[in-house]
Amino acid sequence: MAGNEFDLINRYFKAQPVGRKDVVLGIGDDAAVITIPENSQLVVTTDTMVAGNHFLPDADPVKVAHKALASNLSDLAAMGAIPAWCSLALTIPTVDEVWLKGFCEGFYKLSEYYHVQLIGGDTTKGPLSITITLQGFIPAGKAICRHGANAGDWLYVTGNLGDSAAGLDVILRGNSPSNDIENTLLNRHYYSTPRVLAGQALRSVASAALDISDGLIADLSHILKASGVSAVLNANELPLSDELLQYAGSREAAAKLALRSGEEYELCFTVPESHRGALDAALAHTNTPVTCIGQIRHGEGINVMWEGKEVDWSLSGWDHFSS
Structure with a gap:
């Protein structure tokens, strides 16, 4: 130049x-x-x-x-x-x-x-x-890493999941949002809220953590592999926005979207049973909603549960825009 x-x-x-x-x-x-x-x-x-x-x-x-x-x-x-x-x-x-x-x-x-x-x-x-x-x-020595999860720890996420993928779907259609719901989801794709204060608060209670950039299923797998454990994930418990539920048309469709939605920039983290009671107090000043969605177990992989039964939804990770 x-x-x-x-x-x-x-x-x-x-x-x-x-x-x-x-x-x-x-x-x-x-x-x-x-x-x-x-x-x-x-x-x-x-x-x-x-x-x-x-x-x-x-x-x-x-x-x-x-x-x-x-x-x-x-x-x-x-x-x-x-x-x-x-x-x-x-x-x-x-x-x-x-x-x-x-x-x-x-x-x-x-x-x-x-x-x-x-x-x-x-x-x-x-x-x-x-x-x-x-x-x-x-x-010094207080960083939260991916390799600290243990069997028995509880699995949490911050915020809602799935809005980013729905917003991307609106964008890729190539037209302007057709209603307020679509406009809200589009903006949530671009305007995520980094959980900076929550991350600092979790130093005292979390055993492992990462941010959800490639989709919950894909990113949780990173924690499990690094820690040498498995997880049971209750898809019924996933935090879903009203806008996503209306956009997806059913809770099951919204849950599937939430499991694979990337670029959410919410946190996925694990908490030992001994620290679970302190979680709310640790996060009280951050105004960050959190949801327990499962538990860490011995073994390998992720068992996704829906309405009390294990399901195989063949969920893949996050795909960016095609070049």
Whole structure:
């Protein structure tokens, strides 16, 4: 890109609203310099979103920016970390001021809410893609990992499940939402709520956790494999929104959607029996709804139950937009 185009982009990304005291050097140098809190460990995650795979090329840049940063925030939430700093690598085919303005609007609104400072990145010319590296910190030795689940632990999820997949279905139809329900589901696909405070609260009670990005069935399998256990999942207990129930047409159809819906960015976590009574108190200040959907057992795999009987719904994981 020409120098004046880079200057234009730099003006957009230097005008951010967050200025953290622990950032010694931010945007403008060869690298950023930050100060890590004492007795803390650094937690780092990176996600890439590509136009045509994770979002449609003509999608609202405000929504795209929220979704891109929210996916990273959700990763740190699953570990129980406090988000603090991020870098952004943006590849764009041309400099589009309207698109950049919208992207910055969505990005900064979410970053300001979670007090995350943009400390650097890169801009190149090419097919539209967004890569964010988010860094945060956690008290030493307190990270929640995937490998800590044990037989007898209870299985929980935050929020509702399935809305993101339903919203994606609305998007892929190629028409504008035809009613308020479809519009709500579309917005829930883009505007997820990273469970950052809940993740921090779960450090004292959860034995394992991850965020639901590839679908509950697929992501729960990661916990089970890492921990060497199995699970019984009661599909009747899945938390489903009224909008999803109306959109799907039946509770069973909605439950199937909820089991495979990705990019939910809710948390799936396990709690030992000894900590179960403390869960509500730990989450009280976070205003986060949680639902117990099953239990961890010895063995391998997931046994999905529906109305008291084991079912084989042949559920697959999450598929992004086709390229």
